[in-house]
Amino acid sequence: MKRSMHSLLGFGLVGALLLVVLLGFVWLPYDPLAIDLDHTLAAPSLAHWLGTDEFGRDVASRAMLGARISVLIAIETVAISVVIGTALGLVAGFLRGWTERVLMTFSDALLAFPGILLALALIAVMGSSRHSIVIALAIAYLPATIRVVRGSVISIREREYVEASKVAGDGALYTMWRYVLPNALPPILVLATSLFGWVVLSESALSFLGVGVPPPMPTWGNMLSSARPYMYAASWLSIAPGLCIVATLLGINMLGDALRDRLDPRDN
Amino acid sequence: MIAYILRRLLLAIPTLFIVALMVFFLVRMIPGDPAQVMLGEGADPAAIAALHAELGLDKPIYVQFAAWLGHVFSGDLGTSITTGEPVSTLLITRAETTGVVVLISVGLATLIAIAAGTVAAWRRGSKLDLAVMSGASLILAVPSFWLGLLLLLVFGVWLRWLPVVGYIPFSEDPTGALLFLILPIVTLTISESGVLIRMMRSSAIDVLRLDYVTHARAKGLSERTVLARHVFPNAFAPTLTLVGLTLGRLFGGIAVIETVFTLPGLGRLMVTGVLSRDYPVVQGCLLFTAVIYVVVNLVVDLLYPLFDPRVTVE
Numbered sequence: 001m002k003r004s005m006h007s008l009l010g011f012g013l014v015g016a017l018l019l020v021v022l023l024g025f026v027w028l029p030y031d032p033l034a035i036d037l038d039h040t041l042a043a044p045s046l047a048h049w050l051g052t053d054e055f056g057r058d059v060a061s062r063a064m065l066g067a068r069i070s071v072l073i074a075i076e077t078v079a080i081s082v083v084i085g086t087a088l089g090l091v092a093g094f095l096r097g098w099t100e101r102v103l104m105t106f107s108d109a110l111l112a113f114p115g116i117l118l119a120l121a122l123i124a125v126m127g128s129s130r131h132s133i134v135i136a137l138a139i140a141y142l143p144a145t146i147r148v149v150r151g152s153v154i155s156i157r158e159r160e161y162v163e164a165s166k167v168a169g170d171g172a173l174y175t176m177w178r179y180v181l182p183n184a185l186p187p188i189l190v191l192a193t194s195l196f197g198w199v200v201l202s203e204s205a206l207s208f209l210g211v212g213v214p215p216p217m218p219t220w221g222n223m224l225s226s227a228r229p230y231m232y233a234a235s236w237l238s239i240a241p242g243l244c245i246v247a248t249l250l251g252i253n254m255l256g257d258a259l260r261d262r263l264d265p266r267d268n
Numbered sequence: 269m270i271a272y273i274l275r276r277l278l279l280a281i282p283t284l285f286i287v288a289l290m291v292f293f294l295v296r297m298i299p300g301d302p303a304q305v306m307l308g309e310g311a312d313p314a315a316i317a318a319l320h321a322e323l324g325l326d327k328p329i330y331v332q333f334a335a336w337l338g339h340v341f342s343g344d345l346g347t348s349i350t351t352g353e354p355v356s357t358l359l360i361t362r363a364e365t366t367g368v369v370v371l372i373s374v375g376l377a378t379l380i381a382i383a384a385g386t387v388a389a390w391r392r393g394s395k396l397d398l399a400v401m402s403g404a405s406l407i408l409a410v411p412s413f414w415l416g417l418l419l420l421l422v423f424g425v426w427l428r429w430l431p432v433v434g435y436i437p438f439s440e441d442p443t444g445a446l447l448f449l450i451l452p453i454v455t456l457t458i459s460e461s462g463v464l465i466r467m468m469r470s471s472a473i474d475v476l477r478l479d480y481v482t483h484a485r486a487k488g489l490s491e492r493t494v495l496a497r498h499v500f501p502n503a504f505a506p507t508l509t510l511v512g513l514t515l516g517r518l519f520g521g522i523a524v525i526e527t528v529f530t531l532p533g534l535g536r537l538m539v540t541g542v543l544s545r546d547y548p549v550v551q552g553c554l555l556f557t558a559v560i561y562v563v564v565n566l567v568v569d570l571l572y573p574l575f576d577p578r579v580t581v582e
Contacts, residue, residue: 113290224414
């Protein structure tokens, strides 16, 4: 009962987020980039539900566009990280030996850089743009994916059906694709969900630091960073984007927990 | 035991070597002449030539790497392009702020996690457990920089109890510094306690199921003694590992928190380095952070057998 309430809330929050993103493609209250110097730092009102920022831009419209940017960045990052990480983790866990040792040494060395600092350094090299954030975060979260996939592959490769496939003379690639990968999918799916939340959080942090998505494009992170100087004059600017991040992360985390309960019977 | 320590130390060496390799090649990955990139667009050709000679750019790449590694070992991490100060000096001055905030916060968060996690596990399924777990889940969903902004809004802007901007170095005036550090510390403590509470609770639940806990209770020991003497010591090891990982991760800079509270820490140094393309500073921060991370985790691994006697020396 409590569990199902939990996952229902998770579905609700994530559903609402996706709805806002989709709605944003067809309708936004105002042009999120339109500057209106006559109405700067206006408090929330009927005309501007969440007020306006220092350039008179509508905060609600910017938050909606920000949702789209965050979600798209997260989807791209998770896709890249999971595809490459799964391939490398699969190879490392299945072939073992030297291949595994070399891959894991590099992966562990990457792990020694805290995710956000590694992303920062990569952005320093690539310059800050939407693409470099996706690439930087995908690389930063690669070691986690490789670890998880390798971990489950190591136990799967000892099962009878994998043995049978080997005995039947199947090539290593075929065995991995046909028998190992499908059985490794549940933990990968759980990981992808958590990863989505981490990426939303990291992207907002990078944007807050000023090295994320460059202005004038709004993201929840850079909205919060530009709100910082106006804490006295317009405190509402610091509230709404933060609530958006919290709602998204709560939803994703609850969904992730629900998924874990469904797919991973060990915890129950 | 000594063999275990030596083995762990030996295992850390290849990791550190690859870390150094990655940090070195990071700047080499930038398209164009590294000296030009490091000195910026309008750099003086003479300065570029000098840096060329200093970096040994005309020599083979492995010679360059060896020379760079040699400099690093002697504590020379180059000089900052923007301020002209040695990077190692910058790192040491900035490490103080980050170190003070991180050590106090992680210490407090660990204490909170031990208390809340153990009690929640002990009263599993109760309203108290639900409250602790909901709190921890909420913390996991709140970005630390937003929590910091909110606290700043409440205590700095609305109540005016604490300063919004400014900083006094801890080594000059500890009490004065605390006024500026109290909000960053509270923010980081709350932010980091979420995961630790969950970890402590789940391992305490596992330990509470074990026979020796039932035995201890059957002996007539008070619940307090059972929790403190039998449950806590055996349930703490996984949390300790997590504390180590957290410390290692945070020492490299709590960039977002330092940005919210305008603290001159390592994270801020790295971010300004990135923004101003001050590559020696970026390299120095990365290397420093990664080395600390590896060392802290090494220390935790070495402490592990002390807390969990089941982990015997392999």
